[in-house]
Amino acid sequence: MTASLVDGKLSLQADVKPGHYLFRDRFEFHVNGKDVGSAVAPKLTKLAHDKGKVKDDPTFGKTTVFDKPFVLELMPVTTSKTELELVFQGCSEVAGICYPPTKRVFAMTAGAKNVPAKALPPSSLKNQFKPQVSQ
Amino acid sequence: MSEDVAADSGQPMTTGRRTFILATAAVAACGAGAWGGHWWLTRGAVKGDEAKLLTASFEALDGKMTPVSTWQGKTLIVNFWATWCGPCREEMPEFVKAQSEFAVKGLQFVGIAIDRRAPVERFTKELAINYPVLLGDAAWLEAVKTMGNPQGVLPFTLVISPKNEVMLRRVGKLKYSEIAAIFA
Numbered sequence: 001m002t003a004s005l006v007d008g009k010l011s012l013q014a015d016v017k018p019g020h021y022l023f024r025d026r027f028e029f030h031v032n033g034k035d036v037g038s039a040v041a042p043k044l045t046k047l048a049h050d051k052g053k054v055k056d057d058p059t060f061g062k063t064t065v066f067d068k069p070f071v072l073e074l075m076p077v078t079t080s081k082t083e084l085e086l087v088f089q090g091c092s093e094v095a096g097i098c099y100p101p102t103k104r105v106f107a108m109t110a111g112a113k114n115v116p117a118k119a120l121p122p123s124s125l126k127n128q129f130k131p132q133v134s135q
Numbered sequence: 136m137s138e139d140v141a142a143d144s145g146q147p148m149t150t151g152r153r154t155f156i157l158a159t160a161a162v163a164a165c166g167a168g169a170w171g172g173h174w175w176l177t178r179g180a181v182k183g184d185e186a187k188l189l190t191a192s193f194e195a196l197d198g199k200m201t202p203v204s205t206w207q208g209k210t211l212i213v214n215f216w217a218t219w220c221g222p223c224r225e226e227m228p229e230f231v232k233a234q235s236e237f238a239v240k241g242l243q244f245v246g247i248a249i250d251r252r253a254p255v256e257r258f259t260k261e262l263a264i265n266y267p268v269l270l271g272d273a274a275w276l277e278a279v280k281t282m283g284n285p286q287g288v289l290p291f292t293l294v295i296s297p298k299n300e301v302m303l304r305r306v307g308k309l310k311y312s313e314i315a316a317i318f319a
Contacts, residue, residue, distance in 0.1 A: 023219075032224050057221070091221060096307045097288040098220035100249075 002114040003084050003106035010074040010084060013114060014066065019094030021065040024052050026101065029074065030085040047091060065090075080110045156176065181299050184278040188213065189299065193247060193269035196256055201269055208297050209243035210317065214309075215279060215291040216246055216253040222308055223290040227262055234266045237248045241297065247271040249289065313319035 002013045010031065016022060029036045052064040073085070084106045091098035104117040147181075147256045150165060181189060189211075192202040205214070214230065216223035225248075242268035248255045259268050276287040283304035284291045294303040294317065302317065 026219075043271055089219070096222040096225075097286075097290070098217070098222065099286070100273070 001088075001106055002116055003108060004113045004115065005077065005082050005110055007109040008076050008078065008110075008111060010077050010082060010108075012067075012072040012074060012084070012086065014072070014088075015069045016066055016090075020090060020092045021053070021055075022065040022090035024066060026087075026089040027072075028087040031075065031077060032079060033081055074095040075095050082108050084108070145271065179301055181295060181301055184281045185293065185295075187278070187303060188275075188282075188293075189295070195267060195269050196252070196259065201267065203245065205246065206243045209239075210297060210302075211293075212239050212242065212244045212309075212314070213293045214244060214246050215275065215289055216248055217250040217289055218248070218258045219250065220289040224258065224262075225312075226263065226290060226308040229309075229314075231262065231265050233311050233314040237314065237318045242318065243312070245269065247275065249273055249276055253316055275278040 004011045004013065014022065031085065052066045052070070055063050055065050087101050087102065087103050089099065089101045103120065105120060106115050106117055108115050124126045148247060148267050149167055149317065158213040189207075192200045195201040203211075212230070212233075214223075214227075216227070218224065230244050230246075234242060246259075246264065246266065247270075249271050255268060255270065258264075276289075279291050280287050282291075284306050286306075290305075290308060292303075292305045292309045293301060294305075294314075296302050303313070307315075
């Protein structure tokens with residue numbers, strides 16, 4: 001997963017491997033420390049809602065997943081330095097497992113393309129779960 | 136294992152043959168381990184976070200704190216799962232069947248849901264889960280990393296004997312047939 005900041009436009013590039021998928025509704029974004037919502041927030045992203053694949057989940061009904069590489073065009077930003085923090089969650093159909101919510105942080109300056117995530121110190125998963133898991 | 140093979144064959148064992156059998160056994164062990172996760176952790180007395188798990192208490196769906204030690208003395212199958220985990224939900228009907236079938240032989244399933252209460256309640260009702268389901272803190276996904284699940288993924292299942300020995304660790308789905316084999 002990489003992020004770019006070109007012409008004031010923030011975008012996220014995700015390379016989803018065959019046999020894996022990410023839940024569209026489980027993305028959470030923070031831009032420069034501000035919670036800007038999820039991938040389903042229409043003001044946040046130009047992600048076309050017809051993109052992705054609809055899975056008919058026996059518990060949750062129709063759920064949109066990304067099972068191929070995709071790009072999210074996020075909100076425009078005016079600052080030259082931008083930090084994007086995102087949380088995402090997905091599963092591997094080939095391995096028959098699901099991954100816990102995962103956090104990635106990207107630090108970018110204007111014009112940066114395909115910036116990889118910063119290395120993060122190991123942290124408790126508890127902070128990565130807040131909207132979905134609350135105990 | 137190699138001694139058993141030699142005894143069964145009725146043939147004297149040469150050094151070369153013994154080496155071959157040991158090498159084959161080692162490869163088989165590695166293969167079995169790779170299939171099931173951490174082969175070097177496959178069996179043995181509980182320790183570390185596993186021991187902590189067996190003495191921990193979790194909130195049950197009725198709101199009461201329930202210690203896992205409630206089921207001490209049973210063959211305990213602890214299944215970490217979540218409603219947002221498709222493979223977890225897929226294996227649970229087999230757990231329901233196994234619980235019905237082998238309860239008389241001392242099997243006790245305990246589900247630990249790393250999830251919110253509402254979807255867990257809904258799902259356990261829909262599926263008529265016939266074993267206790269407890270609510271686990273997300274921090275348990277950190278703890279399971281030392282139990283043979285280094286990525287902290289779901290589903291993850293531990294089978295623990297009445298003597299508190301780990302009989303099986305499984306990252307990914309556990310089949311009814313594997314459970315049945317334990318009680319065969």
